[in-house]
Amino acid sequence: MKVLKFGGTSVGSIESLRNVKAIVESIDGQAIVVVSALGGLTDRLIAAAKAAADNNLSYLDDVKSMTQRHIDIIDNVVDESRRNEVKERVLALLSDLKRMYDGVYLIRHLPQMTLDIIVSFGERMSSIIVAAMIKDATRHDSLNFVKTEKWYDKSIADQKLTTELIKREFFTPFVKAIVPGFISTDKRTGDITNLGRGGSDFTAALIAAAVDAEVLEIWTDVDGFLSADPRVINDAVLVSHMSFIESMELCSYGAKVIYPPTIYPVFHKNIPIKILNTFNASAPGTLITDSPLPDDLPIKGISILKETTLFLLGGNLTRGVKNSVSRTFNALAKKGVKVFNVTRSDGKSGLSFAVASSDADTTFDLICREFAPELSDGIIALPERIDNLATIAVVGDNMRANHRTGARIRSTLTRNGLAISAFSEGASDTTMLYMIAAADANSALRQIHTLLF
Numbered sequence: 306m307k308v309l310k311f312g313g314t315s316v317g318s319i320e321s322l323r324n325v326k327a328i329v330e331s332i333d334g335q336a337i338v339v340v341s342a343l344g345g346l347t348d349r350l351i352a353a354a355k356a357a358a359d360n361n362l363s364y365l366d367d368v369k370s371m372t373q374r375h376i377d378i379i380d381n382v383v384d385e386s387r388r389n390e391v392k393e394r395v396l397a398l399l400s401d402l403k404r405m406y407d408g409v410y411l412i413r414h415l416p417q418m419t420l421d422i423i424v425s426f427g428e429r430m431s432s433i434i435v436a437a438m439i440k441d442a443t444r445h446d447s448l449n450f451v452k453t454e455k456w457y458d459k460s461i462a463d464q465k466l467t468t469e470l471i472k473r474e475f476f477t478p479f480v481k482a483i484v485p486g487f488i489s490t491d492k493r494t495g496d497i498t499n500l501g502r503g504g505s506d507f508t509a510a511l512i513a514a515a516v517d518a519e520v521l522e523i524w525t526d527v528d529g530f531l532s533a534d535p536r537v538i539n540d541a542v543l544v545s546h547m548s549f550i551e552s553m554e555l556c557s558y559g560a561k562v563i564y565p566p567t568i569y570p571v572f573h574k575n576i577p578i579k580i581l582n583t584f585n586a587s588a589p590g591t592l593i594t595d596s597p598l599p600d601d602l603p604i605k606g607i608s609i610l611k612e613t614t615l616f617l618l619g620g621n622l623t624r625g626v627k628n629s630v631s632r633t634f635n636a637l638a639k640k641g642v643k644v645f646n647v648t649r650s651d652g653k654s655g656l657s658f659a660v661a662s663s664d665a666d667t668t669f670d671l672i673c674r675e676f677a678p679e680l681s682d683g684i685i686a687l688p689e690r691i692d693n694l695a696t697i698a699v700v701g702d703n704m705r706a707n708h709r710t711g712a713r714i715r716s717t718l719t720r721n722g723l724a725i726s727a728f729s730e731g732a733s734d735t736t737m738l739y740m741i742a743a744a745d746a747n748s749a750l751r752q753i754h755t756l757l758f
């Protein structure tokens with residue numbers, strides 16, 4: 306059985322929804338179809354919630370235009386015989402949504418729990434429409450079987466429980482099962498939660514792994530995984546095949562093709578992933594599997610993690626403080642801060658590592674708290690941080706065999722006047738990293754892409 310996921314761009318318009326219908330109805334027999342909210346809707350739901358919390362009545366116009374968009378779509382894609390029933394269900398949800406916004410407006414406060422409910426409306430509505438549009442389809446509500454648990458201040462999937470519940474849900478016969486992506490409920494409280502922005506891919510992967518799908522198909526608006534972000538590189542090339550590890554690295558370092566946690570569950574079950582284009586369904590797309598193919602490209606792609614911060618903790622720490630490395634990383638791990646591009650020396654920079662800029666303030670505070678005694682005794686100085694960096698990742702299996710590539714990349718960047726703040730070559734066999742000023746990131750990406758593709 307196939308599991309298919311259609312992203313927001315695929316369910317965002319009348320034309321794209323007609324393509325979705327044709328693709329799903331052309332499948333012989335059973336399939337599970339995970340859908341995102343209509344393209345751009347999740348951003349809109351969040352922006353309107355923030356406006357309401359800021360005591361701005363513009364959220365009322367947002368609700369009006371969201372309503373109009375859904376009604377237009379229903380009028381054009383749902384068969385007349387079901388149109389009124391579907392409209393009623395979607396309008397009932399939109400009326401609940403408006404009441405939530407009214408509440409936020411009145412109390413001028415937007416708790417996370419309320420925002421989580423608000424963003425869930427996108428997938429709840431789109432899945433109702435898609436289920437009504439497709440022949441022999443039934444809607445299966447992921448709020449009942451995708452469960453999360455608390456991990457520090459985040460909600461993360463409880464994969465074991467979710468797998469059991471998915472197996473139970475899809476044990477009873479169905480033909481085409483339509484599932485809202487992204488949304489979930491807390492396993493303890495039952496409160497609505499979600500799997501994080503872009504999380505519909507993850508919903509689909511959890512289902513694919515639980516039902517032992519033959520393939521996980523991610524349907525989007527490009528012909529497959531490209532050598533770089535096509536919005537920056539207009540001659541990016543299609544990569545017909547890559548490994549799970551390569552795709553994981555590219556996505557973890559910013560390629561917005563698959564939500565990074567998606568790959569683990571299917572990787573462990575060795576279920577292939579295909580990236581396909583809803584607007585060009587006959588194109589072969591990108592196949593992601595375990596092992597390399599003979600005509601694979603040596604380098605699969607280049608991605609950018611914008612907004613990264615480099616920390617330099619100084620040689621006094623590594624030279625003079627016992628267990629400084631484990632204390633640093635334990636302190637960060639306890640708050641779920643992920644680090645990358647780590648180096649350690651007894652020289653001036655001591656321990657250096659990068660984090661996403663959204664974690665930079667937390668990182669600074671945690672380090673200061675962890676080493677408060679040493680800081681107050683003057684044994685070490687405050688951590689140095691370099692903000693406004695971007696991290697460029699160049700990815701391909703067997704990267705170590707490609708050792709000349711790194712030298713060529715660095716010489717291209719420096720020849721063109723771009724300073725590299727930190728880099729890593731050879732530490733990973735899959736990925737080389739270059740940290741440079743965020744303002745130079747797109748230019749660096751273009752230069753590296755021209756060099757390698």
Ligand SMILES: Nc1ncnc2c1ncn2[C@@H]1O[C@H](COP(=O)(O)OP(=O)(O)O)[C@@H](O)[C@H]1O
Pocket residue numbers: 311312313314315341344524525526527529530531532533534535536559560561562606
């Ligand atoms: N290396 C890449 N290959 C293909 N697409 C990429 C890459 N990097 C970034 N993208 C962008 O990712 C977009 C698809 O992601 P997204 O907009 O989240 O789609 P969806 O709505 O299907 O979830 C593409 O339209 C493309 O602009």
Ligand SMILES: N[C@@H](CC(=O)OP(=O)(O)O)C(=O)O
Pocket residue numbers: 311312313314341342344347348427486487501502503504505506
């Ligand atoms: N709608 C959610 C979940 C999602 O996965 O969307 P998309 O498939 O359009 O990236 C979001 O915007 O984050």
